[in-house]
Amino acid sequence: MKSIILPAGKKVYFASDNHLGAPSSTESLPREKFFISWLDTIREDAAAIFLLGDLFDFWFEYKTVVPKGFTRTLGKLAELTDKGIPIYYFVGNHDLWMxxxxxxxxxxxxxxxxxxxxxxxxxxxxGHGDGLGPGDKGYKRMKKLFTNPIAKWFFRWLHPDIGVKIASYFSIKNKLISGDEDILFLGEENEWLVQYCKRKLTEKHSDYFVFGHRHLPLEIDLGEEATYINLGDWISYFTYGVFDGKQLKLESFKD
Structure with a gap:
């Protein structure tokens, strides 16, 4: 288990699901700037920052090429780590290929x-939360395909302009890597991440189970002094988690 010491007056922050680049670079730019404003706001008291995936709506690393854009975000993240603030990244279903x-x-x-x-x-x-728990078999099969080394090898042989264009189309238009159910609360008994957390709780206790992916800010008592937190997103809710050493709670960033 990895440990983080939390000095007095410091906090740990959690955010997820920005989907920068969707539905277009131009349209996502205001959201990107808003997110950077949040990073500037928390930098003075952040002991650590956790980014729980889907920062980009599509990301694929070729051997010598990464997707164009996101300069402001990447520069800000570098600035924060250069300052000594640790950042931890969990890949999501839209940025599996880091x-x-x-x-x-x-x-x-x-x-x-x-x-x-x-x-x-x-x-x-x-974690990010995709492909965990019962059900969602179609996505689980698709994830196996997307992460298959042979499939990735063939994809890398496409020219980046072609590969990124094709993948972005499926990511934004057809939602093959995501799903419309991400924005609907299914009820506690049908929330597969809740069921996953309850099963993990029988194996080992955790005070907090923190995920993204669902695009809904959720806080659910799991019993046994454990809580499931879903961070929401930076598309509709602009929510994030903040832990002050005693309690993890959801907050919404206001301009």
Missing amino acids: NGYFESELNIPVFHSPQQFEIGAKSFFI
């Missing part, structure tokens, strides 16, 4: 599966 760029250029560790952290005196189970 392969070293964040680590080498931004000094940001990238996780491809949920991880356990001890922050202060509390235990956290953290």
Whole structure:
């Protein structure tokens, strides 16, 4: 379990699902600037920042090429890590194909599966949330295809202009990598991430289970002094999690 010491007066922040680039670079630019304003706001008291995936609506790393754009965001993340604020990134279903760029250029560790952290005196189970729990078999099959080394090898042989254009089309228009159900509350018994957390709770206790992906700000008591938190998004809600050493709560960023 990874540990983070939380000094007095410092906080840990969590955010997810910006989908920068959707539905177009021009239309997502105001949201990108708004997110950067939030990063500037929290920088003075942030002991650490967790980004739980889908920062971009599409991201694929070729050997020597990354998608064009997002200069403001990438520059701000580099500025924060250069200042000594650790940032932890969990890949989402729209940015599955990270392969070293964040680590080498931004000094940001990238996780491809949920991880356990001890922050202060509390235990956290953290991940993006896609493909976990019961059901969603269609997406799980698709994820296996998208992460298959042979499929990625063939995709890399496409010229980046062609590959990014095709993948962005499917990501934005057809929602093959996501789904319309992400924006609807299914009821606690049908929320597959809630069911997943309850099962994990029987294996090992965590005070907080923190995920993104659902695009809904949710806080659900799991019993046994454990809480499930979904961070919402930076498209409709502009919500984030903040942990002050005692309690993790959801807040909304206002201009």
